[in-house]
Amino acid sequence: MATMPLIRVLIATTRGPVEVQNIARENPAVRSVICVGGAFTALPVSPAYDAFVREPTGVVERMTGHPVYRTDVAAPIEAGESWQLGMFLAHAFQLSGVLAKPGDAAGKTILVTGGLGRDLKVTPVTHVAEKLARADAPDQGEGVFLYPHGSEAIADTDGWQSLPVANVRDALKICLGREAAERFLLQQPPSVGKKIASWRSRLRAPVLAGAFISILFFSAFAGFVLRLSSTDNKTQSSGGNAVGLISLSIAARDPVSGECGDLVAIPPDRNVFKGPVCFGRMSVAERGEHRMRMTIDGAFSSYVDQSRYRRELQRMTGGGGRLVLQIDFPYWVREPVSLIAETELLGMDGNPVHSERRALEVMPGGGAGY
DSSP, X not given: OXXXXXXXXXXXXXXXXXXXXXXXXXOTTXXXXXXXXXXXXXXXXXXXXXXXXXXXXXXXXXXXXXXOEEEEESSOOOSSXXXXXXXXXXXXXXXXXXXXXXXXXXXXXXXXXXXXXXXXXXXXXXXXXXXXXXXXXXXXXXXXXXXXXXXXOOOOBTTBEEEEESBHHHHHHHHHOHHHHHHHHHTSOOOHHHHHHHHHHHHHOGGGTTHHHHHHHHHHHHHHHHHHHHHTTOOBOTTSOBSSSXXXXXXXXXXXXXXXXXXXXXXXXXXXXXXXXXXXXXEEOSSEEXXXXXXXXXXXXXXXXXXXXXXXXXXXXXXXXXXXXXXXXXXXXXXXXXXXXXXXXXXXXXXXXXXXXXXXXXXXXXXXXX
């Protein structure tokens, strides 16, 4: 994603476009806010933005793994929901490293209006045509106006290609391109609704009755036996770090700029990382259903909500696929913390048949790298 052109995000309003200038992670002990251009005062829309970000009401934390942000915009955004789609896309671009900041040369400018539901479907808003009419043509790059599918069709104007979108997937494909959008979406946790729909569609197919169930049972049983025979041979090191299922990586944080570096693989025999860290990532590639957990623990746990530093994922993998789980570190903490990565390979009855664990002590003040 680093080689992709930058994307400028403009929230479409009836008073004119409002640029998303910057998004910064903040201490989970506070609340998310929207401010104008570095000001000290939070806009009145900030409580709604905090609910939009934070689980269990919001959708941004589910995507990024972090619960609190400060977002700076070029002008006030008023109450309502039409800012939600644009703000979600801005967070996605920030996570992908392609959000344009003031002064950056952007390859694409998107003007956005639309609400957003928990299912990431775009919801209708009012004054769509008026918002486009208030926007001048972009100074540089391609201009795209995104608005809710189902609204009255909006014609292209000078500098803007008008495209309706039904959901976040549609919007990401338009902005990032199909391949990059799918790659981004694969890193996000699956929708429970999609899982249910998938199973229902299988059960509705008449050709899957009887014979298919028998074949599935015996195939799964054979796979289960083979998996047991192979995983029984996997062992753990004396330090408690698994050498089989789990791959663990760390993205270091530059102590001066605060920028995140590239992911660095942590060998199974290493249990200490010295220096500040942006986030940790674990992955599992073995075929089957896995229950994955990542936890960060330390002295800071006594004064924050520890659930913010525990991530879980349960999902199937197969055919060369890889499950990925990521967790952010508390960037303000200077004392050592522990990162625990665990996974369980589940049998047909849902009970663990094999489990592994990686333990890593992170020393933010202990030097750079390892």
